[in-house]
Amino acid sequence: xxxxxxxxxxxxxxxxxxxxxxxxxxxxxxxxxxxxxxxxxxxxxxxxxxxxxxxxxxxxxxxxxxxxxxxxxxxxxxxxxxxxxxxxxxxxxxxxxxxxxxxxxxxxxxxxxxxxxxxxxxxxxxxxxxxxxxxxx
Numbered sequence: 001x002x003x004x005x006x007x008x009x010x011x012x013x014x015x016x017x018x019x020x021x022x023x024x025x026x027x028x029x030x031x032x033x034x035x036x037x038x039x040x041x042x043x044x045x046x047x048x049x050x051x052x053x054x055x056x057x058x059x060x061x062x063x064x065x066x067x068x069x070x071x072x073x074x075x076x077x078x079x080x081x082x083x084x085x086x087x088x089x090x091x092x093x094x095x096x097x098x099x100x101x102x103x104x105x106x107x108x109x110x111x112x113x114x115x116x117x118x119x120x121x122x123x124x125x126x127x128x129x130x131x132x133x134x135x136x137x
Contacts, residue, residue, distance in 0.1 A: 004030040005093065009037050017054055019061035026058070029103050033092045035080040044081040048074055071124035075110055078136035 004012060004025045015021035016034060038047035052073055059068045083102060089095035096102065101109055110118065113131035118124040 002027055002029050004033065009092070013037055016058060019058050021058070023062050028106065029096065031055075031076060032080055032096065032102055035077045036084065036092045036095055039077065039081050039084055044077065047081075048077045051077055069119070069125045070127055071114075071118040071121070071129045072110070074128045075113065075118065075131070075136070076106075079106075079109060082137060 002025075004027065007015065007025075012021070012030075012033065016026070035047060035051060038050050041047075042050065052070070055073055056065065056068050059065050079102065083099045084095070087095055087098055089098050107119065113134045113136065114129070115132045116124060116129060118129060121129070123129065
């Protein structure tokens, strides 16, 4: 288990929102957890809006505003939402255990939706690109 699991969902989101979460805790899996929490709380569209704004603020607080990628952020939330609809898990730990590909094969999973390399595209970093190959549902 990753270190972010030492915090409950409320502590995790509060520290993230207040930009006090230790940077070492905000791993790829922690990004997925944030999406999972917000989708379950607010629904996909509001989760996207919240995560967009908050990741930008959090990255800026760390002096890493150049790390933000709009397309990867939005596509990540859409991917997590897709798997939530198929899941019976009621905790993030169970959800990520059930859907390991989100953690272990994330780039390959998004590559099934995009012909563009959204991880390196300057356009993808600043503007959301719709999936060219397989639109998110």
